[in-house]
Amino acid sequence: MNFPKVGSNIEIHSYKHNGLIHRIWEETIVLKGTSKVIIGGNDRILVKESDGRHWRTREPAICYFDAEKWFNTIGMIRSDGIYYYCNLGSPFTWDQEAVKYIDYDLDIKVFPDMTFKLLDEDEYELHSKMMEYPPAIDTILKRSVDELISWIHQRKGPFAPQFVENWYERFLQYR
Template structure:
């Protein structure tokens, strides 16, 4: 199967362009697994950083991955509304061990009023030079960032007003 089954609990792993492990999220519950989209939920899970640091997330979150999109999103359920942390990276792959993607540093933090900030542009520029990203890759990353910003503006996909709430209710039901 090329995607995790609905109802399974998986690990999510992000890597850097050079193949080094970047971060691992433990125990994400798959709310919907199809060949195109993965929607998962988690709450206060352990996260392992490449430098050995381990920490816990602070709130429930709904994660969205798409097989064709160069980004993924994490909708965090907080008392003042839904906050998003979005990663620009490769589309996901599933290999029975974990859901995996390459993180290309550029992130977008989205606030409940749907305003947002692009983050880590300096880190992206540093890694682009250090790891010698080819022009075709830079183009994919740029297109992924633009499409992500368009989805935020249009309130499309995981940014639809009721998306996170709907999936969070399902997460609570299965928990």
């Protein structure tokens, strides 16, 4: 598998299970790009919603994508600490156009004190029925929620102390 070059500017595309585009993040700078992991940084970038709305992110963020995990994370750097928004979704793919994954609705918001909240369970139930998620996807996602919570508790991967700060320092070198 090829992968994006460090320092290059890429887009991130999320899709829904039915194959339709969900959201596009523009202008993420690749800080690490391998066949297994992509780490990117961005700040106040344009986000396009599938319904045509546009908005800008409010703060610098470090994004972590794993080719083997059914989740990705966004570490948002705010004045009162680092907040994480974790999307439960398929492992990423890279096709020269963008980092792509399927968003499966469930999210976990992690606060600076590492407490967290599972979000959008109702949306997951609705879309699961509407788009007929196979039972195997349900099993994978429930296991992935548990794995993600374990990573949060263990301060593993993108939740490790100084992970976001260190990658943010690299991001600043490319701006």
